[in-house]
Amino acid sequence: MAKKEHENNDEFRPNGTIAILVVFVITTLLIWGTIYMILISRGSTI
Amino acid sequence: MKQYQLSTGEKKFIGSHLLVAILALSVGSLFGPLQAFEHAGWDIYPYIKPLIKSYYQGLTVHGVLNALVWTTFFIMGFLTFNVMFGLKRPLKNPTLNKVGFWLMVVGVVAAAIPILANQATVLFTFYPPLKANWAFYLGLTLVVVGSWVEGWGLFMTYFAWRKENPKELTPFIAFASLVTALLWQICTIGVATEILTMLLPWSLGLIAGVDPQLARTYFWFTGHPLVYFWILPAYISWYAMLPKQAGNGKMFSDSLARLSFWIFLVLSTPLGFHHQYVDPGIPPVWKFIHSMLTFSVFFPSMMTAFTVIASLEHAGRKNGGKGTFAWIGKLNWSDPSVAAQLLAGILFFFGGIGGLANASYNVNLVLHNTAFIPGHFHLTVATAVTLSFMGISYWLLPYLTGKKLWMPKLAVAQAWIWFVGMIIFSNAMHVLGLLGAPRRVPLGLAPYVPPEWNSRLFQVGVGGAILFVSGACYLTVMLMTALSKETVKEEVEVPVAESMQDLALTPVWLDRWAPWIYGALALIVLVYGPVLFDLIKNIALTSPGFRVW
Amino acid sequence: MSAQPMHIHPYERNWMVFSAVMLVLFATAVSVAAFGMGIQVPAPEQRVDPRIVATDPNSPWSNPGLREVSPGKYDAYILAHAIPVWEYLPKEITVPAGSSVSFYVTSSDVQHGFKIQDTNANFMVIPGQVSKLTIKFNKPGTYNYICTEYCGSGHGIMYGAIIVTP
Numbered sequence: 001m002a003k004k005e006h007e008n009n010d011e012f013r014p015n016g017t018i019a020i021l022v023v024f025v026i027t028t029l030l031i032w033g034t035i036y037m038i039l040i041s042r043g044s045t046i
Numbered sequence: 047m048k049q050y051q052l053s054t055g056e057k058k059f060i061g062s063h064l065l066v067a068i069l070a071l072s073v074g075s076l077f078g079p080l081q082a083f084e085h086a087g088w089d090i091y092p093y094i095k096p097l098i099k100s101y102y103q104g105l106t107v108h109g110v111l112n113a114l115v116w117t118t119f120f121i122m123g124f125l126t127f128n129v130m131f132g133l134k135r136p137l138k139n140p141t142l143n144k145v146g147f148w149l150m151v152v153g154v155v156a157a158a159i160p161i162l163a164n165q166a167t168v169l170f171t172f173y174p175p176l177k178a179n180w181a182f183y184l185g186l187t188l189v190v191v192g193s194w195v196e197g198w199g200l201f202m203t204y205f206a207w208r209k210e211n212p213k214e215l216t217p218f219i220a221f222a223s224l225v226t227a228l229l230w231q232i233c234t235i236g237v238a239t240e241i242l243t244m245l246l247p248w249s250l251g252l253i254a255g256v257d258p259q260l261a262r263t264y265f266w267f268t269g270h271p272l273v274y275f276w277i278l279p280a281y282i283s284w285y286a287m288l289p290k291q292a293g294n295g296k297m298f299s300d301s302l303a304r305l306s307f308w309i310f311l312v313l314s315t316p317l318g319f320h321h322q323y324v325d326p327g328i329p330p331v332w333k334f335i336h337s338m339l340t341f342s343v344f345f346p347s348m349m350t351a352f353t354v355i356a357s358l359e360h361a362g363r364k365n366g367g368k369g370t371f372a373w374i375g376k377l378n379w380s381d382p383s384v385a386a387q388l389l390a391g392i393l394f395f396f397g398g399i400g401g402l403a404n405a406s407y408n409v410n411l412v413l414h415n416t417a418f419i420p421g422h423f424h425l426t427v428a429t430a431v432t433l434s435f436m437g438i439s440y441w442l443l444p445y446l447t448g449k450k451l452w453m454p455k456l457a458v459a460q461a462w463i464w465f466v467g468m469i470i471f472s473n474a475m476h477v478l479g480l481l482g483a484p485r486r487v488p489l490g491l492a493p494y495v496p497p498e499w500n501s502r503l504f505q506v507g508v509g510g511a512i513l514f515v516s517g518a519c520y521l522t523v524m525l526m527t528a529l530s531k532e533t534v535k536e537e538v539e540v541p542v543a544e545s546m547q548d549l550a551l552t553p554v555w556l557d558r559w560a561p562w563i564y565g566a567l568a569l570i571v572l573v574y575g576p577v578l579f580d581l582i583k584n585i586a587l588t589s590p591g592f593r594v595w
Numbered sequence: 596m597s598a599q600p601m602h603i604h605p606y607e608r609n610w611m612v613f614s615a616v617m618l619v620l621f622a623t624a625v626s627v628a629a630f631g632m633g634i635q636v637p638a639p640e641q642r643v644d645p646r647i648v649a650t651d652p653n654s655p656w657s658n659p660g661l662r663e664v665s666p667g668k669y670d671a672y673i674l675a676h677a678i679p680v681w682e683y684l685p686k687e688i689t690v691p692a693g694s695s696v697s698f699y700v701t702s703s704d705v706q707h708g709f710k711i712q713d714t715n716a717n718f719m720v721i722p723g724q725v726s727k728l729t730i731k732f733n734k735p736g737t738y739n740y741i742c743t744e745y746c747g748s749g750h751g752i753m754y755g756a757i758i759v760t761p
Contacts (some may be wrong), residue, residue, distance in 0.1 A: 030607075042713070043731060044635075045716065
């Protein structure tokens with residue numbers, strides 16, 4: 001097992017990493033979306 | 047296994063970079079809180095008038111010393127260290143690197159004199175036709191040229207190593223440092239052109255005017271990749287050092303780490319128009335193309351996030367960490383270097399989100415030149431970068447001097463204080479920006495400030511005060527370590543994480559330079575060429591200089 | 596080093612695909628706003644000589660102010676300057692609610708900014724260039740326009756106002 005791990009990283013399953021990144025993505029969508037909605041609500045510039 | 051050792055002279059050379067960097071940070075950081083206090087209504091500037099004439103002179107000192115001098119000196123020192131330690135060989139031509147270093151030092155002094163004499167109160171963007179004393183532009187040129195010369199020294203060292211090791215994979219920290227140095231060489235062509243063809247001859251009276259729109263375009267050619275020049279050294283540490291420090295973790299993916307550095311090299315220059323979305327002189331179609339390229343360069347940062355966190359998770363689980371999140375607590379938080387870099391990384395998430403919003407083409411209309419922008423870059427350059435560099439110096443200074451780090455507990459506290467202060471400061475700045483507050487304004491005096499900004503302006507002051515305390519702790523730890531008589535018993539170990547993957551599996555095309563360099567240059571020509579050609583063809587040197595401070 | 600294709604962990608491969616999808620989503624959203632809803636950034640409008648733009652009688656900025664082009668449609672020529680004092684000319688504009696105003700802004704000295712609070716008008720004012728965006732004012736009230744780029748010691752006092760009457 002230990003030897004195999006050195007050859008490849010497939011055995012390691014970084015589930016915590018995925019969880020952190022999901023939190024990050026949700027935060028991104030919320031913050032970005034809020035600013036985008038401000039833009040939309042203010043209307044056209046041409 | 048005994049690590050490769052740098053000679054005393056080499057350590058001194060790296061250490062002199064660190065010394066200039068920290069000196070710059072200590073002076074520059076004195077002025078940060080003054081801006082923040084002004085916002086909260088506690089204006090100290092009138093009391094220091096004999097020394098510093100205005101809010102803007104203070105802001106210029108803060109920006110130039112912290113964003114340009116502290117970063118550049120620390121980075122050149124760290125990259126030089128990584129190349130020597132990574133390749134396990136001395137510099138090919140140490141004299142060349144020394145020449146580069148001293149050019150940078152002379153440049154800083156030359157630029158500092160007019161700044162301190164209030165002859166260059168132009169902020170760190172120095173947009174013409176604000177006209178500074180010529181020594182300011184000359185000094186900046188020397189800093190850039192000095193960093194080029196140091197870069198050439200690193201490349202020559204790499205060529206020498208490659209000759210000795212024709213078949214070997216370039217060790218990651220050396221590889222990533224060389225890519226960073228190369229990125230800097232390519233992107234600084236913009237600001238060098240701006241200064242040498244316009245600002246310097248103009249400040250010397252050789253030409254009567256400048257073209258401000260063209261000058262901005264040259265400036266931002268360098269200005270955005272500049273932020274990658276700042277962040278990539280932190281990435282190097284997060285990828286390849288932090289996992290080791292945090293709990294003997296391994297680097298999750300050597301191949302993807304290398305790929306992300308190559309993507310940064312190719313994509314970080316041809317997107318500078320995202321700082322110029324609301325400039326009048328650039329066609330929207332090109333702004334849109336640059337915005338799409340900006341989205342693309344977000345991709346390698348997403349890859350970095352995955353690889354770095356997965357490597358840290360590996361460390362946390364090795365330390366006995368369980369559960370989805372509980373392993374985070376098992377990282378070596380008591381090591382100040384680890385604490386500082388982890389906290390820097392956490393705030394970088396929010397820096398990334400804000401950056402994505404800034405870069406999103408028309409979304410920039412909501413944010414451009416509001417307080418959101420300094421709010422954003424205090425999470426990136428002033429935290430992700432600066433707090434990481436502080437963390438790196440917590441092992442690098444003991445390594446270079448052989449002295450034991452003074453009061454590691456204070457150093458850990460320093461990182462946390464920075465984290466807390468920055469959350470308060472930066473959050474308030476972001477919100478102020480969304481409410482419409484402009485950047486670069488002494489808001490404590492501005493006549494148009496509505497009452498609903500006041501609570502946030504107060505938070506800006508509080509955050510600034512906390513950050514000041516943290517900065518003072520950092521300088522105390524550094525100073526006391528350098529002066530300490532307590533030496534380390536054994537050589538300080540340089541933390542370098544092993545790769546989780548067998549390095550023999552790293553594809554050969556990730557260690558080939560030419561295709562990536564050609565790709566980077568071709569893309570620059572493609573997406574900058576037409577606009578620059580047009581601006582240069584229609585150049586109008588119609589703006590005389592103004593000194594309105 | 597290997598001549599084999601790169602090995603990517605399945606988790607990371609999925610994350611990369613997901614990242615790409617998310618970025619495409621953002622790109623689509625800004626494109627819809629730009630090309631579908633007309634929320635655009637400034638385009639090259641006109642070049643001027645900043646040395647004479649405020650004095651040349653043929654230049655609209657020698658007599659800055661509001662011109663009615665057709666009922667409810669206005670052109671506003673605004674001059675930003677730091678000399679002799681930091682201000683916009685005119686300092687105040689009054690239009691009735693529902694008006695659509697095209698702002699043409701330039702500078703006779705250093706760089707300035709121009710941001711009308713609570714609207715999407717926010718752009719750089721660069722000597723030698725003319726910045727233009729068009730804004731429709733539906734809600735009565737006072738909208739400050741403020742300078743958003745450092746233009747010397749008076750940067751923080753540089754502002755004007757649009758008064759939208761019911």
